Amino acid sequence: MAARRNEPGPAPVLDSSVAGLAARQVAHSAVADLLAKDRAFALEDALAQADRTGRLDAADAGLARAIATATFRRLGFLRCALHERLAQGLPEDQPRLVALLATGAAQILDLNVPDHAAVDLSVRIAKGDPQLQHLAGLVNAVMRRVVRERDAIFAASTDPLGDNTPDWLGQRWLARYGAQTAAAIAAAHLRGAPLDITVKNDPLGWAERLGGVVLGTGSVRLHDVHAPVASLPGYDEGAWWVQDAAAAIPARLLGIQAGERVADLCAAPGGKTAQLAAAGAAVTAIDRSGPRMERLSENLARLDLHAEIRVGDALAMGNDETFDAVLLDAPCSATGTIRRHPEVAWTKAEADIGRLAGLQSRLLDRAATLVKPGGRLVYCTCSLEPEEGERQVERFLGQNSGFARVPIKAGEIGDLGAAIDRNGDLRTLPSQLDGATPESQGGLDGFFAARLQRL
Missing domain, CATH: 1.10.940.10 (NusB-like)
Structure with missing residues (x-):
């Protein structure tokens, strides 16, 4: 792509005199x-x-x-x-x-x-x-x-990967996943994404009421939703919240027991915080963005769920507190979310991956210090890039003998057993869960998650 030399002008003066x-x-x-x-x-x-x-x-x-x-x-x-x-x-x-x-x-x-x-x-x-x-x-x-x-x-x-994926990103996927899977990922991006929701309880009942289907992972999937989300039954009363089916898995991997103290680092927009609170945990949600945390607080209020909200840098947390479990959904390139956010493919650069990988390493090391002996740590990113997933965990375990991987079992994630890699970590792809049944088709966000335990 040529260098960008023309900055865009100011926001337009909107003309409402002509329809559209x-x-x-x-x-x-x-x-x-x-x-x-x-x-x-x-x-x-x-x-x-x-x-x-x-x-x-x-x-x-x-x-x-x-x-x-x-x-x-x-x-x-x-x-x-x-x-x-x-x-x-x-x-x-x-x-x-x-x-x-x-x-x-x-x-x-x-x-x-x-x-x-x-x-x-x-x-x-x-x-x-x-x-x-x-x-x-x-x-x-x-x-x-x-x-x-x-x-x-x-x-x-004729070729979604060659015609519609930035060269640097397509080459990465070819090298990492092979030609067939890389092409399937690009094709899934073109199809877009259905609306997935996480419900507090009675997923079968809400699926029937909303015309959706319950996925094997526990999420409810809705197709062909044309009305505003806030107008759908159950939204105002706080029965559910929007959350991709893959994004809903990491919090479940912690196996939360009621009353446990849990830290949700980099918590905004808050779907995982809501899951942890709904499971009965005493949640401390931390994120640097004040506006995003304000929206998180508003969502928790709608859902009638409670968490301690802290606006701040997780890297700056004190050493005087530990948690039964810690969830770190680290900032990343977000290349796993292109189905829902297609601008990601065109507004990120390969250099972003290395820069973010350094931040992820620091956050993972800091998160480990917050885990009680015997406690659990789940690290996840919504990225398809190994530097932000698999390699982070390899580096961490190589440098931290006090932690061990707890492999994920197929029974924990419904019909997504194929998403568990040889190490027992989770690697979902946009092309997975796409066409398994006519009702559930629609793919997943690309996620990586690993479950670790402090010895």
Whole structure:
């Protein structure tokens, strides 16, 4: 990718006089901002930044999210299609133009919106953007050509790994998992993810009420959910919370007994904290992000669950307290979450993995000091990269003779026995649990988890 030289402009002045224009302005601005930044941050944060005043109603906010998500889900495919339809190729050093063309093409190729709306509103955005006004004619011509050549564009897309995965990431997966599995991972990313929830109790009852299915891991999976999550039965009364089926496994591996004192390090957004509290643990949840911990507190209040909330750095915790169990879901590259967060593939760089691996090592070493003799420690990351998973545990056990691995058993994780590696650690892949049954298909986040015990 060419070096990024054009920073995106300020958040757009939203135009609500034309139906759908404000939503597309927000989607365009969020995608441009993510493409232009040298650091990665979440798409939801970029969308919120683009709509600073919160003027979008629920429908337009949903449309903006759908456009931005569709754009990142097939950004490699879209870039290739656009590159071939521009005489000088796609100008990667102009993120606002790339974002406008890509969001327009995503609407035409992947979303159920009228072609004329995608074309017309893309041109309107160009005309209203000082950086793009002189390119409105080009935007119009390219969008119309995408409409005309839709079938040829789709016919040229045959390889999700080669067409739609950044080269550095695809090469890593080929080396780590082999060609067949790497291709299956990339294909799972294109399909996206269903809605998984963790329920306090009665998963069968809630699956029936919500039209879902109970997975072997205990999560409830819902397909084709079009209503806002907060409007679904059981949300307001705190019967369940959203949590990917793979993300729900690590907390269960601790085997919590009621009354045990448990530390949840790097706790936000709080799904694992809720699991531990629901199991009867006395939970201390620690995270550096004040705003994220505020949301965690709000979620616990909705769920009528309780935990001690601490905003701070887990590395700075004192030496005067220990816990029966510690859960460390360490900050990572998040390459296992691309099904749900497709921007991750395009906003992270290979250098991030090494940088984060150093932090993970420090956090794992610190977490170990918080575990009582005989206590348990679960280390996990939502990454597909071995430096952030398997190699972390190998390093730790090689340097800490006072800890031993406690292998995970197939019976603990339902129908995911194939996700247990030869060491007894958990390694889920996006392509797993995808098509086992028509009801449960939808894949998993890519997670690594290891269970350790202090001797």
